[in-house]
Amino acid sequence: MKNGFRNFLIVIITICGTWYIIQYAGLGLNLKGIRSAGSKLYLSEKDKSSDADNINIDKELVLVNSEHGLGKYYKPESLTIPDISFANGVSQEEKHVAGIIERPLEELVDAAKRDGVILFGNSGYRSYKSQENTYSNRVKSQGEKLADAYVAKPGFSEHQTGLCIDITNQDKNIIKGTKEANWLAENCYKFGFIIRYPYGKKSITGIEYEPWHIRYVGKNAAKYIHDNEITLEEYLGK
Ligand SMILES: [Zn+2]
Numbered sequence: 001m002k003n004g005f006r007n008f009l010i011v012i013i014t015i016c017g018t019w020y021i022i023q024y025a026g027l028g029l030n031l032k033g034i035r036s037a038g039s040k041l042y043l044s045e046k047d048k049s050s051d052a053d054n055i056n057i058d059k060e061l062v063l064v065n066s067e068h069g070l071g072k073y074y075k076p077e078s079l080t081i082p083d084i085s086f087a088n089g090v091s092q093e094e095k096h097v098a099g100i101i102e103r104p105l106e107e108l109v110d111a112a113k114r115d116g117v118i119l120f121g122n123s124g125y126r127s128y129k130s131q132e133n134t135y136s137n138r139v140k141s142q143g144e145k146l147a148d149a150y151v152a153k154p155g156f157s158e159h160q161t162g163l164c165i166d167i168t169n170q171d172k173n174i175i176k177g178t179k180e181a182n183w184l185a186e187n188c189y190k191f192g193f194i195i196r197y198p199y200g201k202k203s204i205t206g207i208e209y210e211p212w213h214i215r216y217v218g219k220n221a222a223k224y225i226h227d228n229e230i231t232l233e234e235y236l237g238k
Pocket residue numbers: 159164165166213
């Protein structure tokens with residue numbers, strides 16, 4: 001009876017132990033499985049996003065034009081509002097620029113001021129979504145042909161990079177020959193910016209002369225582009 005009871009206990013303990021080990025090991029495997037599935041998902045999402053959205057990104061030298069677009073989800077790193085004056089009616093989103101151009105832009109605006117030229121920010125970063133809205137509104141009001149002539153398709157506006165900004169003056173009218181346009185053309189390279197769509201270069205840039213649209217490319221590239229009177233497309237050999 002005593003032995004029988006002891007054997008009975010041994011059998012019970014063995015069964016419970018085996019059950020416990022199977023459960024524990026199984027749970028362990030499950031947890032491990034979940035963890036690896038989780039990190040795989042995270043990595044693949046991340047990889048997907050960098051493949052699809054960041055493929056053209058080479059920091060300040062990224063080329064965005066009608067042939068080189070950005071992904072739908074591309075958003076510049078550390079978007080920030082620079083400490084400059086903005087024209088009336090500028091949206092909160094458009095006050096933002098990529099963090100990398102914040103200081104150079106502030107320095108540019110300060111230097112212009114010292115020369116008696118007052119510049120205002122007019123439109124910096126524009127998200128894919130807002131470009132999509134602008135484009136589709138223009139298509140509705142003027143038709144696709146006119147919309148295509150004046151508005152970049154979503155993903156193909158340089159403003160999505162956060163590396164450029166449209167500058168304006170007190171009259172909200174920077175055109176060829178104004179002192180603000182002249183100052184920008186002569187000086188913006190010193191701060192790492194270029195006039196992205198220069199006069200007479202539409203056949204290369206695809207865009208009419210825009211004396212107000214300045215684009216950050218870094219000081220070395222900006223000086224080279226300025227001194228040689230070329231475009232970003234030519235500088236990059238594209
Ligand atoms: Zn612009």
